[in-house]
Amino acid sequence: MTASGAHALLGVPGRFACLAAVVLAAVGGQGLRAGWALGLALALALACHRSAFRALRAAYAWIMLALLLVPALLFGGDPAYGLGPLRVSLPGLALGAEMSARALAILLAAAGFAATVPVVAVAGLLDRFGLPGLGFALGIAVNMLPVVQETTATTWQAFRQRGGFRRRRLRSVRLILVTLVAEVLRKAEDVVAAAHARGFGAAEHPPAVPAGKYDAILAAILAGVVIAIWAV
Numbered sequence: 001m002t003a004s005g006a007h008a009l010l011g012v013p014g015r016f017a018c019l020a021a022v023v024l025a026a027v028g029g030q031g032l033r034a035g036w037a038l039g040l041a042l043a044l045a046l047a048c049h050r051s052a053f054r055a056l057r058a059a060y061a062w063i064m065l066a067l068l069l070v071p072a073l074l075f076g077g078d079p080a081y082g083l084g085p086l087r088v089s090l091p092g093l094a095l096g097a098e099m100s101a102r103a104l105a106i107l108l109a110a111a112g113f114a115a116t117v118p119v120v121a122v123a124g125l126l127d128r129f130g131l132p133g134l135g136f137a138l139g140i141a142v143n144m145l146p147v148v149q150e151t152t153a154t155t156w157q158a159f160r161q162r163g164g165f166r167r168r169r170l171r172s173v174r175l176i177l178v179t180l181v182a183e184v185l186r187k188a189e190d191v192v193a194a195a196h197a198r199g200f201g202a203a204e205h206p207p208a209v210p211a212g213k214y215d216a217i218l219a220a221i222l223a224g225v226v227i228a229i230w231a232v
Helices: 003-009 012-027 032-048 050-057 059-075 090-116 119-127 134-161 169-197 215-231
Strands: 080-083 086-089
Touching: 012 032, 012 090, 012 119, 012 215, 032 050, 032 090, 032 215, 050 059, 050 090, 059 086, 059 090, 059 134, 086 090, 134 169
Parallel strands: none
Antiparallel strands: 080 086
16 A cells, blocks of 8 residues: 555544554654654555655754753763763663653654644544543644644744844844744634634534544554563
């Protein structure tokens, strides 16, 4: 089955199963299990939602990974080896690589889910599990990822072109963070206002959830994969 065929045959439950499987695999084990979780995320992204790889082009993704890896590498404890003026910790390197693999796996899964599943569909799915309101909140949170990516790139370029990092760099970073938070909150408020204007939540029945032909089969396979990763 080609990637495009898998894309057409998967519905919202199947894509939610992909997200849940990667998150459970990433947080449910230590050591090499984080690498298996990353492998699962990469395989699902290639097969079902290749748009997830767009998240890797964002600067914030690599900054996040660097913040996880570099401190652990430098301050991870003994045994440590000299690298010029620095001392590199091998246990810290292993710990940083494990945390980076977990973060990258969850990032890919969340980005793919956000790119392929609308907010209303997430709300309808969780409403059917007796969690009204939670699905809408989760849908907004996940769908903010593209907004954060776009806002980060735009804000970063605007500050650089206006010389914002030539002086008082800490103040520039603080202003960037404030701008990001403000833009994300504004976008979330717009989404909530649009949902209320369309009568979201007023209907007796939850929104429709588009299902795919192979959702149940994929969910069963992923459940087995997650159990196998935990058992490794």
